[in-house]
Amino acid sequence: MPRPSVRPQLVEAATKCFHEHGFNGTGIQDIARTAGVPKGSVYNHFENKEALAGEVLDRYAASRRLGMLADGQLAPVPRLRAHFEYLAADLENFSYKRGCMFGNFGAELSNQTDLMRGKVDTGLSTWTDAVTQVLQEARETGALTSPLPPDRLGQFLVDGWEGAVLRAKVTRSRAPLDGFFDVFDALVV
């Protein structure tokens, strides 16, 4: 029977490997070595690398703190801005090298596995819906005067964020995220 404590270790190790080397650039052996377990024990817990990547992405989605977006203690616009600042701080922790796992897997795997493409699609949609909800709330309280409908704006903020994060990864700098916030401040008014 597989030891239960090994499973979270494997997910943790795979998260690190996939962030740094992508899906196809990571072997099961790399994950096992990073977790400090024998290669065979990976297969005691996961059918294959794709199943492990699916769990990694589910855990990543859960770490995006969408709950922040529903927290009524802050007014809608500052709350939405704080959410993106939280994500920016998370990227800074890794010197902007990691990028976003939705973007990384979406770019690498959309034509390779429907399971992963579906998970990325769902993750981005759920996030977009939560962002749109805050914008809708801002609209209703008169804090959002932009002529763009909240759902269009919500989609573009998420997509624009993904593009800025990718650029931050390529340039290894925060500058593209600062650019995102400048445009955020111009659009979300």
Added chain:
Amino acid sequence: MPRPSVRPQLVEAATKCFHEHGFNGTGIQDIARTAGVPKGSVYNHFENKEALAGEVLDRYAASRRLGMLADGQLAPVPRLRAHFEYLAADLENFSYKRGCMFGNFGAELSNQTDLMRGKVDTGLSTWTDAVTQVLQEARETGALTSPLPPDRLGQFLVDGWEGAVLRAKVTRSRAPLDGFFDVFDALVV
């Protein structure tokens, strides 16, 4: 001596493979098979897969038609919009499955090869500069009244485009690009 006609065939085949399967998901054997040549002949023309990918990305960069952005026959704002519409039509030709090679390689390879990260960085910077130049021209002719500086706006249009293209790839639809154009029309005024 390598046959000269094989080289462009290899670049063409590699472009297709890298677009569809990424760098690490493509083997030299896949490229040779797609080009209809023996595997060994790839090494007659390219030192390794990375050198071939570098040439593929250079050719991709040259196909982005940055020249459109300097064509004074159209006013700056419609000219810039036409440029992104050209890129959108190129994506439509491949049912939105391909994404942008800058984004794909940037996401997959930024931590794997400095050569490719540098090429993606240069490609995106050159493009951003050309977009910024058009916005600067629009500013000077009074066609751009946005309070955002042209270089900030230029950077965000390129990054926002990359994010929208990624989302189009994940959803296999044009909707994210339509969202980009809605925001373009709201920002570039």
